[in-house]
Amino acid sequence: MTDSLSKVFAALSDPIRRDMVARLSDADATVSELAEQYDVSMQAISKHLKVLEGSGLVTRGRVAQTRPVHLEAEVFDLMTKWIERYRRQAEERYRRLDAVLAEMDTPNRKDTAS
Template sequence: MVADPLSQVFSALADPTRRDIVARLAVADATVGELAAPYDVTVQAVSKHLKVLEDAGLVSRSREAQRRPVHLEAEVFDLMTKWIERYRRQAEERYRRLDDVLRDMPDDVRPDNPSQEGSPP
């Protein structure tokens, strides 16, 4: 079963090594060997990480003579950003409404009023 694109992206980025690879590719394209250099893993292991990122649409590979650079596909981040932004706006609206309710409450019934602590109900 193939996951939806957003789930694939979040799943691919769940791994810290893949997140680090994405961060490095945000600076510049690199070959698999260049990406593998700082890790204590084989080039094959990094290639597997790149395959996951590629399947999620986060990276692509091209050919430049003998070189096969890996390129970050930044457009995929738009999908994530739109999803995150939607829920961020909803959460902010809920907090704004809560702020309005708390602001309109009389001072003597506010939950943070210390004069009510210890007094009988």
């Protein structure tokens, strides 16, 4: 699981790849359609797509003469579960901190009331 997760996060570390994923979340696109938006070579686009494919975020098909790229949304479930686990842990730490701070504040109120 961690190895797959590492590949996904590594793939998303590049802004062009993050943008490609965002665009593919709306609809599938051909490699040429994806390439139109970026000021990089077609070879660079292919490398970006290979990284996304290697992480499992996208798949490429073949329809007649085109190579549509499809976002594999299930991969986001893996990321979401990982992020959610740590979000819950962080929220619990904040709740405990709030309780400690509230407890520390209570004696000060008694002192000022006297």
